[in-house]
Amino acid sequence: MTALNELTLAEARDGLKAKDFSAREIAQAHLDAIDRAKALNAYIVATPDRALKMAEVSDQKIAKGEARPLEGLPLGIKDLFATQGVHTTAGSKILEGFEPHYESNVSSQLWRDGAVMLGKLNLDEFAMGSSNETSAYGKTISPWRRQGSDAPLVPGGSSGGSAAAVAAHLCLGATATDTGGSIRQPAAFTGTVGIKPTYGRCSRWGIIAYASSLDQAGPIARTVQDCAILLGSMAGHDPRDTTSVDLPVPDFEAAISRGVKGLTIGIPKEYRVEGMPAEIQRLWDQGADWLREAGATIKEISLPHTQYALPAYYIVAPAEASSNLARYDGVRYGLRVPGKDIAGMYENTRAAGFGREVKRRIMIGTYVLSAGYYDAYYVRAQKIRTLIKRDFEAAYASGVDAILTPATPSAAFGIGEMASADPVEMYLNDVFTVTVNMAGLPGISVPAGLDAQGLPLGLQLIGRPFDEETLFAAAQTIENAAGRITLPKAWWA
Ligand code: GLN
Numbered sequence: 001m002t003a004l005n006e007l008t009l010a011e012a013r014d015g016l017k018a019k020d021f022s023a024r025e026i027a028q029a030h031l032d033a034i035d036r037a038k039a040l041n042a043y044i045v046a047t048p049d050r051a052l053k054m055a056e057v058s059d060q061k062i063a064k065g066e067a068r069p070l071e072g073l074p075l076g077i078k079d080l081f082a083t084q085g086v087h088t089t090a091g092s093k094i095l096e097g098f099e100p101h102y103e104s105n106v107s108s109q110l111w112r113d114g115a116v117m118l119g120k121l122n123l124d125e126f127a128m129g130s131s132n133e134t135s136a137y138g139k140t141i142s143p144w145r146r147q148g149s150d151a152p153l154v155p156g157g158s159s160g161g162s163a164a165a166v167a168a169h170l171c172l173g174a175t176a177t178d179t180g181g182s183i184r185q186p187a188a189f190t191g192t193v194g195i196k197p198t199y200g201r202c203s204r205w206g207i208i209a210y211a212s213s214l215d216q217a218g219p220i221a222r223t224v225q226d227c228a229i230l231l232g233s234m235a236g237h238d239p240r241d242t243t244s245v246d247l248p249v250p251d252f253e254a255a256i257s258r259g260v261k262g263l264t265i266g267i268p269k270e271y272r273v274e275g276m277p278a279e280i281q282r283l284w285d286q287g288a289d290w291l292r293e294a295g296a297t298i299k300e301i302s303l304p305h306t307q308y309a310l311p312a313y314y315i316v317a318p319a320e321a322s323s324n325l326a327r328y329d330g331v332r333y334g335l336r337v338p339g340k341d342i343a344g345m346y347e348n349t350r351a352a353g354f355g356r357e358v359k360r361r362i363m364i365g366t367y368v369l370s371a372g373y374y375d376a377y378y379v380r381a382q383k384i385r386t387l388i389k390r391d392f393e394a395a396y397a398s399g400v401d402a403i404l405t406p407a408t409p410s411a412a413f414g415i416g417e418m419a420s421a422d423p424v425e426m427y428l429n430d431v432f433t434v435t436v437n438m439a440g441l442p443g444i445s446v447p448a449g450l451d452a453q454g455l456p457l458g459l460q461l462i463g464r465p466f467d468e469e470t471l472f473a474a475a476q477t478i479e480n481a482a483g484r485i486t487l488p489k490a491w492w493a
Contacts, residue, residue, distance in 0.1 A: 004029035009073055009172040009226035016062060016072045023058035023072030027051045027116050030074045034118065034170050036493035042155075042165040044079050044137045045087050046119035054116040061114065068114035070233055076171035078162050079120040080127055081107045081217075082206040086117075090208045091125040091135035091158075094353025095334040104206025105238045106175060106217045113233045118171050122161030125355045126325065127182055127210045130429045131418060132160030134357045142190060142412055143168040143488045147454040150491075153412045156186030162220045163190040167487050173221035173230050177207060179214045180313055181408075181433025184445035187220050188407035188458025191447045191485035193227045193475065194220040198466045199440035200245035201231075203238030211320035212243075214313075214437040223484065224446060224476045228252035231468065247466060255469035256476040261295030263470065266400035270306035271432060273409065280406045280457065283449050287404055287459040290481035291474060301400055303391040306435060308384045313434040314427055315368050315381035321358075322365025328353060360423065389439040396464050402474050405432050407445040407458035432460060442468045446475040447485045456485050 004026045007015065015021055031048045051074060058072035082088050082100035089095045103111070111117070124134040131154035132140040142155040142164055155164035159176035163186035166174050176183040178196035187194030195218045202217040209215060219230035232253060237246040267288060272281070288298045330336040330349030337348035354362070368377035395403065409431055418426045436443040442465070445458040459478060463471045 005033045005169045007172070008223050009221055009229055010223070012073055012172055013070070013229070017067060019062070023055040023062065023116065024052065026072065027055035027074050027118070030118055030171060036490070037168055037170055039492040040141045040143060040164055040168055041138050042122055042140050042161045042168065042170055043076065043119045044089060044091070044122050044161070047086055047117055050086070051116050051118050054111070058114055058116060070110060070229070071114035072116060073114070073172050074116045074118050075110060076118050076121045076162060076165045076174040077107055078123055078159055078175050078177060080123060080177055080208045081175055082208070083107055083117070083120065086120060088120065088208070089137065090127070091123045091137060092353065092355070092358065093136040093335060094328045094349070098334040102206060105203035105240065106207065106234045109233050109236065110175070115233070121165055121174055124158035124160065125358050126208065126321070127158040127177055127179055128321070128357050128361055129157040130181065130185055130426050131413070132157040133415065134355055136355060139415060140164050141415070143492065144190060144412060144455055145488070145491070152415045154189065154415055156189035156412060158182040159186045159220060163187055163192055163194070166190070166192045166220050166222060168490070168492070169487070173219055173226050175217060175234065176220045177215055177217050178437065179210045179317060180437050181430045183218045183220060184407050184433050184443055184458070184460055185429065187445040188456070189412040191456030191487060192220050192222055193224050193444070193446050194218065195227050195231060195444040195468065195471065196436065196442060197231060197235060197468050198442045200243050201235045201442070201466065201468070203236070203241040203244040205238050205240040209324040211317040212324060213320060214317060216437070224472060224479050225253060225256050227444070228256050228472045245466070250469055252468060252472055255472045258469070258473035259294060260291055260474050260477050263296045263401040263474070264399050265291050265296045265298050265474070266301035266395050266403040267298060268301050268303040268306065268403060268405060270303050271405045273431060276409055279451050280409065283457050283459065284404070284406050287448055287478055290478055291404065294477045294481070299400060301395045301398070301403070303395065303435070305384060305387040305391050309388055309435040309438055310427065310431055312381040312384040312388070313430070313438060315377050316385060318361040318365035319369050319378055320365070322362045322369065325358070325362055357423070385438045388435055392439045392441060401464070402470050403462040405460045405462065407432060407460040411451045411453065411455035411457055436462050441465060442471055444471045444475045446478050448478055448482045450485070
């Protein structure tokens with residue numbers, strides 16, 4: 001029999017309903033797996049007492065025939081989501097000791113629907129990064145290794161703890177957030193599925209802000225179906241987030257079996273970037289073939305402003321971050337380092353509390369927003385953002401239903417390999433994902449194969465605004481054709 005923590009979320013749901021096992025048993029199986037996986041450092045904090053208490057409630061509900069949609073399903077929560085009474089850090093020392101008095105909207109909807117919280121997942125500090133190497137709580141190690149090597153690899157970032165935990169069977173699914181790729185890139189690096197929904201689909205209320213006009217929550221899970229199930233609970237209008245959209249939440253799970261017959265899938269020629277490994281190109285071609293064989297029409301399209309997306313993103317995101325992070329002053333949350341007066345206390349707290357990458361972003365952001373440079377950098381970046389959005393609008397207006405691209409320009413890299421003196425090297429990893437946030441569109445990453453070293457590679461599908469259903473349908477088509485990736489054996493346990 002499959003170990004309880006190795007079931008898919010959908011299988012676990014059915015097994016609980018059929019009373020094949022109890023919510024307590026599946027929670028315990030995960031807690032044991034988490035205990036054995038300390039080497040991966042995927043969880044910043046596990047919450048076993050809370051998990052078992054929630055599981056007990058679930059077992060009672062199931063016994064009474066009152067099971068809710070996610071009854072008894074154990075999940076991990078990225079430590080960017082505020083969880084009431086549970087240490088919430090954003091991977092930063094500056095939030096040390098912070099226990100929110102409130103629950104994020106997204107996580108509260110998961111508990112409303114009966115899910116069980118296993119703990120808080122590691123991430124790059126304030127979700128800034130692509131490798132999980134900037135967390136103040138230590139790096140997360142990927143469960144994956146290159147064939148014949150035991151060099152540790154990154155799980156991607158910033159939702160690296162979420163992706164690693166899902167791939168290592170330390171939860172059935174996890175919450176994540178994506179500002180420039182932080183759901184899709186770690187999903188691609190770990191052979192898992194991750195969807196960043198349309199901006200406004202999930203409430204940002206209670207999620208620690210990085211760049212508010214780009215941030216969006218979404219799930220990471222082991223299958224397309226599991227992502228569809230989770231997004232159904234995470235999404236929905238919330239008046240406390242004025243950018244949350246008042247639209248009904250579709251039945252995402254029903255959409256996975258729609259297929260792609262009659263759809264037009266765009267292949268943007270600008271994503272054929274220089275120096276892209278041949279195996280990524282092959283995977284992309286393979287993905288297009290799979291969709292064609294399933295009845296879609298493949299069409300080459302142009303998104304002419306793609307090359308400006310990355311530089312514009314790295315102006316807009318730090319600008320908003322510098323403003324959002326101004327609130328960490330030692331007065332209201334977490335860490336406080338005394339100084340000779342209040343300004344000294346601010347300075348000491350921020351100097352000690354923020355890591356290098358966060359400080360770099362605050363400095364860049366402050367610079368591009370400063371009086372002398374605002375027009376030269378920030379305003380121009382916003383104009384480019386509009387042009388990028390128009391590129392997508394034109395493609396969709398020409399009859400394209402979704403766009404297929406690689407998720408990342410490479411497979412996972414080694415710990416330390418990109419942490420060179422030049423941070424831009426790491427930023428380049430976001431080349432295929434940031435455009436989607438700049439345009440506010442939904443994007444899904446789905447595992448599609450392995451590279452020559454046996455590491456997973458993902459394909460990305462980009463959709464029309466609020467058309468996550470088409471993405472689920474197309475991603476399911478790819479998952480069916482590619483076959484599910486065999487996740488690594490537990491060398492860490
Ligand atoms: N890697 C990108 C950054 O560092 C994206 C991060 C994210 O999506 N949160 O900004």
